[in-house]
Structure formats: structure tokens, C-alpha cells
Amino acid sequence: MLDTVQAATPMKPSLDEKALARALSGHHFIGGRFVAPRSGTSFAVVNPATGHEVARAAEGDADDVDAAVQDAARAQKEWARMPARKRGALVAQCAGVIREHVEELARLIALETGKALRTESRVEANTVADVLEFFGGLGSELKGESVPFAPGVLSVTVREPLGVVGAIIPWNVPLLLMSLKIAPALVAGNTVVVKSAEEAPLTVLRICELMARVLPAGCFNMLSGFGPECGAPLVAHPKVRKVTFTGSVEVGRIVAKAAAERLIPTTLELGGKSPMLIFADCDFEATLAGAVTSMRFTRQGQSCTAASRIYVERPIFDRFVAELAKRVDAMVMGDPLDEKTDIGTIISTEQLAKVRGFIDEGCATAGATGRACSAMPTDPALANGLFIQPHIFTGLSNDSRLVRQEIFGPVTCVFPFDDVETVLAEANDSEYGLAASVWTNNLKVGLDLAHRLEAGLVQINQNLVVQANLSYGGVKSSGLGKEASLESMLEHFMHKKTIMVKYT
Ligand code: NAI
Ligand code: MG
Numbered sequence: 029m030l031d032t033v034q035a036a037t038p039m040k041p042s043l044d045e046k047a048l049a050r051a052l053s054g055h056h057f058i059g060g061r062f063v064a065p066r067s068g069t070s071f072a073v074v075n076p077a078t079g080h081e082v083a084r085a086a087e088g089d090a091d092d093v094d095a096a097v098q099d100a101a102r103a104q105k106e107w108a109r110m111p112a113r114k115r116g117a118l119v120a121q122c123a124g125v126i127r128e129h130v131e132e133l134a135r136l137i138a139l140e141t142g143k144a145l146r147t148e149s150r151v152e153a154n155t156v157a158d159v160l161e162f163f164g165g166l167g168s169e170l171k172g173e174s175v176p177f178a179p180g181v182l183s184v185t186v187r188e189p190l191g192v193v194g195a196i197i198p199w200n201v202p203l204l205l206m207s208l209k210i211a212p213a214l215v216a217g218n219t220v221v222v223k224s225a226e227e228a229p230l231t232v233l234r235i236c237e238l239m240a241r242v243l244p245a246g247c248f249n250m251l252s253g254f255g256p257e258c259g260a261p262l263v264a265h266p267k268v269r270k271v272t273f274t275g276s277v278e279v280g281r282i283v284a285k286a287a288a289e290r291l292i293p294t295t296l297e298l299g300g301k302s303p304m305l306i307f308a309d310c311d312f313e314a315t316l317a318g319a320v321t322s323m324r325f326t327r328q329g330q331s332c333t334a335a336s337r338i339y340v341e342r343p344i345f346d347r348f349v350a351e352l353a354k355r356v357d358a359m360v361m362g363d364p365l366d367e368k369t370d371i372g373t374i375i376s377t378e379q380l381a382k383v384r385g386f387i388d389e390g391c392a393t394a395g396a397t398g399r400a401c402s403a404m405p406t407d408p409a410l411a412n413g414l415f416i417q418p419h420i421f422t423g424l425s426n427d428s429r430l431v432r433q434e435i436f437g438p439v440t441c442v443f444p445f446d447d448v449e450t451v452l453a454e455a456n457d458s459e460y461g462l463a464a465s466v467w468t469n470n471l472k473v474g475l476d477l478a479h480r481l482e483a484g485l486v487q488i489n490q491n492l493v494v495q496a497n498l499s500y501g502g503v504k505s506s507g508l509g510k511e512a513s514l515e516s517m518l519e520h521f522m523h524k525k526t527i528m529v530k531y532t
Contacts, residue, residue: 035062045135049083057236059099060245066091076142076373079412085229088253090261096249100192100219101267103246108217113167120164122239123157137231138364142373147326156207162496163211180532187522189217191269194262198275199225200330209272212517221249223259295509299434300462303455304335307468308343315467322491325418329438333463338442339451345444356401373414380414383437390430396423456482462502465491
């Protein structure tokens with residue numbers, strides 16, 4: 029049994045993100061309570077804008093995983109017996125609690141991830157409530173079918189929850205990506221154990237605590253820890269009946285192999301190298317604004333759907349690149365908690381080194397030009413912050429590492445093109461297939477490309493992030509299975525049982 033500890037987290041929303049971070053320190057959340065890790069060990073949570081340690085995170089291991097999964101398994105029996113609409117109503121009620129705490133959650137996520145409050149963190153916190161509300165309304169949609177089989181035999185299918193769901197999440201949009209997993213899992217009658225990302229364990233822990241004010245104990249449990257020590261035992265635990273993972277392709281493969289060994293289903297959401305195809309007949313200003321949003325530079329490019337390859341029809345290529353650089357120049361990089369800031373920091377020194385490596389390589393490539401945009405912050409308090417200037421590259425060839433690999437930083441590569449077939453082939457020439465967008469006023473061209481682009485999500489004249497109610501998930505190495513929609517809940521968090529009744 030783990031020790032229950034009294035965390036000094038406030039009942040009311042707190043706008044003192046540093047005090048809240050300290051209060052959340054050193055805890056998992058299991059069975060409706062904060063608990064200390066069995067090992068007694070913890071690791072640092074660092075504010076990437078200053079380099080200062082803001083909290084300690086509980087370092088979970090297989091013992092903690094076992095405690096959380098056992099509790100979740102106990103709670104699941106009762107939870108699954110609750111009428112589905114009641115479960116949905118409770119999940120929707122959680123949305124209300126989250127809404128009351130949006131400002132608090134936004135400040136806390138900005139503190140631990142370096143994502144700017146106005147452009148990213150507040151938006152993300154609100155989206156969590158939106159996702160919970162959406163799935164909360166779907167309780168009565170967990171329907172089966174009646175199947176014509178034979179006279180005198182009633183044959184029906186019913187949908188049942190899978191049991192305990194293990195959810196492993198990354199650090200880039202941890203609140204949103206977690207909500208896309210826990211909301212459908214819970215409404216479907218499963219209970220969940222979430223393993224947070226080592227870089228961003230605090231805000232998701234607070235959300236777990238807030239939701240426990242509404243949900244029965246044990247329905248939603250949260251562990252922090254490292255991948256091999258805490259994530260792997262979660263996938264391997266005999267009582268975990270499904271795993272849903274968002275993160276790198278590399279770890280996605282490890283998770284899928286471990287799940288295959290146990291013959292449990294997995295959903296994998298694994299990043300991308302998303303192309304943006306811009307035709308000369310597009311609405312130039314709207315497309316420019318769309319490109320700025322698409323590159324996700326407000327999130328320092330740390331987005332799986334970031335437009336990291338932009339193909340522009342030759343007649344407008346030079347003008348487009350020049351205007352794009354100007355737009356990014358006008359963006360303000362600085363303190364994530366400052367309302368004026370557009371662009372915050374990279375998440376960690378490891379990621380910063382990785383992104384720098386790509387930028388240096390691009391700049392050193394013969395024939396390539398890397399435009400450094402925006403400006404580094406000058407505030408001495410941010411001198412150790414993990415800031416990096418966004419880069420727009422031209423002149424790279426399609427076999428450059430910058431064009432082939434997911435950089436997960438504020439870097440985009442722009443190319444000219446002359447004809448539809450060539451640009452389509454280039455766009456599809458990627459290991460990834462998550463998202464794509466086409467910008468044109470010729471709907472014939474746009475729709476034709478929408479059908480022929482190899483991606484899970486194609487948008488014409490916009491490039492939004494994942495939306496509740498729209499199936500989301502990649503093809504090729506970008507993943508397996510869908511999230512965010514009713515179908516994703518039915519297909520990935522439930523199984524169909526056939527019941528036959530011979531009545532004559
Ligand atoms: P990662 O894939 O290593 O981490 C994601 C999650 O998996 C974390 O919670 C981590 O603790 C967990 N994990 C790691 N090893 C595990 C294992 N053996 N078993 C179970 N769980 C494990 O991603 P990382 O290292 O943070 O980022 C590396 C790269 O991955 C990024 O540069 C980016 O290219 C990509 N990435 C893509 C994301 C997306 O949204 N598609 C999100 C985060 C990273
Ligand atoms: Mg990793």
C-alpha cells in the first residue's frame with residue numbers, strides 16, 4: 029500500500045503558479061488521493077524560461093504502476109455499472125470545474141512547458157473543457173446493432189468497455205492530448221491510469237485532482253515518471269486492457285511491440301512532417317496568416333501537425349517567403365507568462381540541442397538559406413531560457429534531414445513548385461502521414477489533392493489543430509487508430525459483444 033499524503037493544493041483556483049507547482053510536488057494521484065511514490069524518489073520539474081527548478085515530480089516505478097492499476101481495476105467494475113448517460117454527465121461536470129480553473133491551469137502549463145499564455149496555454153486549458161463537454165454528451169451513443177441472423181433468433185451486438193486503459197502522453201500539449209484519451213475512455217466505462225511526460229507532470233496532475241472532485245475514486249489515476257521505468261510497466265501490467273500513446277515514432281514502436289506481446293489493442297498518435305501546398309491563385313493574405321498559424325511557431329513548432337514543409341507555386345514563391353519571414357519577425361519572443369508574448373521556449377535542453385543541430389545543419393548546407401526570424405528576448409531574467417529563433421529555410425533538397433525528419437522545433441522548409449503532379453509526389457514522399465493542407469481558390473484542384481494526399485487530416489484553406497468530433501490520427505508512420513470523435517470512442521475504447529437469443 030502506498031502512503032496517502034496531504035498535498036497543500038488549494039480548493040479555489042490559484043493564480044500563484046509557483047506555489048501551486050510546489051504544492052503538487054512529489055505526488056502521484058491514485059484512488060482519489062495524492063500518494064507518495066513507493067521508492068521515495070523524485071525528479072526536477074524545470075521552468076524552461078528561467079532554468080529554475082519549480083517542483084519535484086514523483087518518480088514512478090512498477091510498484092506505483094501496480095498500485096494505480098489495481099485501484100483502477102477495482103473502480104472500473106462499479107463505474108461500468110453506472111448508466112452511460114450518468115457517466116457522461118459526470119465527465120461533462122468535470123468540464124465545469126476545469127472552466128473555473130482555466131486561468132490557473134493556463135499559468136501552470138506556461139510555467140512548466142514555456143508555452144506562451146495568450147497564444148497557447150490559455151487556449152489549451154479551454155480546449156480540455158471543450159473535449160470533456162463533447163464526450164460527456166455522448167453517453168447514450170454507445171449503441172450496438174441488431175443483426176438479421178435467422179427466424180426465431182434475436183441477434184444483437186452490445187458495446188462494452190475494455191477495462192483499465194493505460195494512457196501515455198507527451199509534453200507538447202499534455203492537457204489536450206490527455207483529454208482526448210481520458211474523456212472517451214471514461215464515458216465508455218473504462219477507468220484510466222495516465223503516465224505523464226517527465227517534462228510536464230504538474231498541470232495534468234492538477235486536472236486529475238480537480239476531476240476527482242466529481243468522479244468516483246480510482247476512475248482517473250495519474251503517475252509521473254520516466255518512460256522505461258514507469259511507462260513500460262504500465263503497458264506490461266496484466267490488468268491494463270488497452271494502451272493509448274502519443275509521442276515519438278521510436279517509442280510508439282516499443283509500446284506497440286509490448287502491447288502485441290500481450291495481445292491488447294493500442295492507439296498510436298506519432299507525429300508528422302505535414303506539407304502545406306500553396307497555389308498562386310490562393311487568397312494571398314489569408315494564406316500568409318494561415319501559414320503563420322500552420323507552422324505552429326507560437327508553440328515553438330512543437331506540434332505534430334506543424335506545417336514543416338511548405339510548397340509554394342513558383343509565381344508567388346519569392347514574395348511569399350519574404351512576407352512570411354516579415355510576419356514571423358513581428359512575433360514577440362519572451363516570458364511565457366507575459367500577455368505580450370507570442371513565442372515561448374523549447375521544452376528542454378535536450379530538445380533545444382536537437383533543434384539547434386537541425387538548424388546548424390540547414391545553415392551549413394550548400395545552396396540553402398536559413399532566415400532567422402523574430403528576436404531573442406533581452407530580459408536578463410530570461411538569460412538561461414531555452415529560446416531559439418524560428419528559422420525559415422529555402423534551397424534545401426528533398427533528401428535533407430530537415431525535410432525528412434520531424435524536427436519538433438520552430439523550423440520550416442519552403443520549396444517552389446511548378447505543377448500539381450510533381451508537388452503531390454513530393455508532399456507524399458514522406459514516412460509520415462498525419463496532416464496536410466491545400467491553399468487555392470480552385471476547388472477542383474483542392475478536392476482532387478485532398479483525396480490524393482496521404483494524410484489522416486487534409487484541410488483546404490485552413491489548418492486547424494485537432495477538433496472534438498472530427499476523427500484524428502495519422503497514416504503511415506504517423507500512427508494507428510483515431511482519436512477525438514464518437515467513432516474513436518466506440519472503436520478504440522470499447523469492444524462489441526454479440527448476444528444471440530433463440531426464442532422459438
Ligand atoms: P517520447 O516518445 O520519448 O515520449 C512520449 C511519452 O512516452 C513520455 O511520457 C515518455 O515518458 C514515454 N515513454 C518513453 N519511453 C517509453 C517506454 N519505453 N515505454 C513506455 N513509455 C515510454 O518523446 P520525447 O523523447 O519527449 O520527444 C522526442 C521526439 O518525439 C520529439 O522531438 C518529437 O519529434 C517526437 N514527439 C512527438 C509528439 C507528438 O505529438 N506526436 C509528442 C512528443 C514528442
Ligand atoms: Mg524520449
